[in-house]
Amino acid sequence: MTVMMKSAPFDQGAAEAFAERIGGTIDSGAVAFMLSVGHRLGLFDTLAGMAPATSGEIAARAGLAERYVREWLAVMVTARIVEYDPAGRRYVLPPEHAACLTRGAPLGNLAVYGQHVAIMGAVQDRVLACFETGEGMAYDDYPCFHQIMAEDSGQTVAAPLFDFVLPLADGVTDALAAGIDVLDAGCGRGEALRAMAARFPASRFVGYDLCPDAIGFARDAARADGLANIRFERRDLTGYDERERFDLVTSFDAVHDQKDPEALIRGLHGALRPGGVYLMQDIGGSARLENNLDFPMASLLYAISCVHCTPISLGQGGAGLGTMWGWETAEAMLRGAGFASVERHVLPHDPMNVWFVSRKA
Ligand SMILES: C[S@@+](CC[C@H](N)C(=O)[O-])C[C@H]1O[C@@H](n2cnc3c(N)ncnc32)[C@H](O)[C@@H]1O
Incomplete structure (x- = not known):
């Protein structure tokens, strides 16, 4: 049966106001x-x-x-x-x-995020082709990606790390001071991990990332800082399966665009020793579009998803969950991986992201 929708009369005023808004956009x-x-x-x-x-x-x-x-x-x-x-x-x-x-800048440097818009123009032709073929893209397709990401997470992760982020997980700062093994999965240029290695010389830090240029930068920076307790390794985390090697695992905005986020979270659970903590930052939007209408910078995040996170995952033959995979999805995956407890936090300085503190039994 075809349902005929009765059309409302054309509202000239609304059309003109909308056109003006699009011009402003x-x-x-x-x-x-x-x-x-x-x-x-x-x-x-x-x-x-x-x-x-x-x-x-x-x-x-x-x-x-x-x-x-x-x-x-x-x-x-x-x-x-x-x-x-x-x-x-x-x-x-x-x-x-x-x-x-x-x-x-005291309020954070918002001009940094303008770079996400600029990068979209740089890859437009590749993205148009993806729309036609359904294929994905690779990190190499994006100019300056890891530099931009390091500046972005330098503000949202590294700067508030010691005062706001690590205190989310009770006991972790003391454990780091005493000496533990730490993994950062999808570390990029390793800003946060290098900051932790400098602050906690008794602990040992490992960063894994797919991209050799990001790992090369991280190694050079660690060497320049004279850090002896940190190691960066180029490693594809697809199918990651190390057993009980770490006391703390972190990932900063590095799960949703993986080939198989669920398998990675299971792998990270397996890599923790009993009692270990997984601290995960990811995008804090909802899995349901209708819940995100007033989410901070939602259109930008969906655009980044369309142009970067979705094609990156699809390019690895992955699920293509997108940037706005949703905190509900993330939480369900963490619980499904077997963590004994999962807490969710939002930090006032960073309303776009969600922080999960998950503990292994
Ligand atoms: C959005 S960036 C975040 C980088 C870094 N954590 C930060 O906050 O600046 C996601 C990172 O995940 C890495 N990544 C993506 N897929 C990966 C895979 N299969 N194995 C290892 N790393 C991967 C990328 O190279 C990239 O550095």
């Missing part, structure tokens, strides 16, 4: 891309250290070509990010704006 997309440009060129940091200045002075301070800097500044002025005095043709970044756009 495209405008904001361009600004997000230019945030990435400004971040990567250090322009926000340059501006933050300057009194009102001309484009020539700003370009000279940044060591960049004036004509391009002037055009970038025009984007920033029309976006109401930088203020402009037409009389003296001088630009200034208000300190209240610098507070979320510069390296080390």
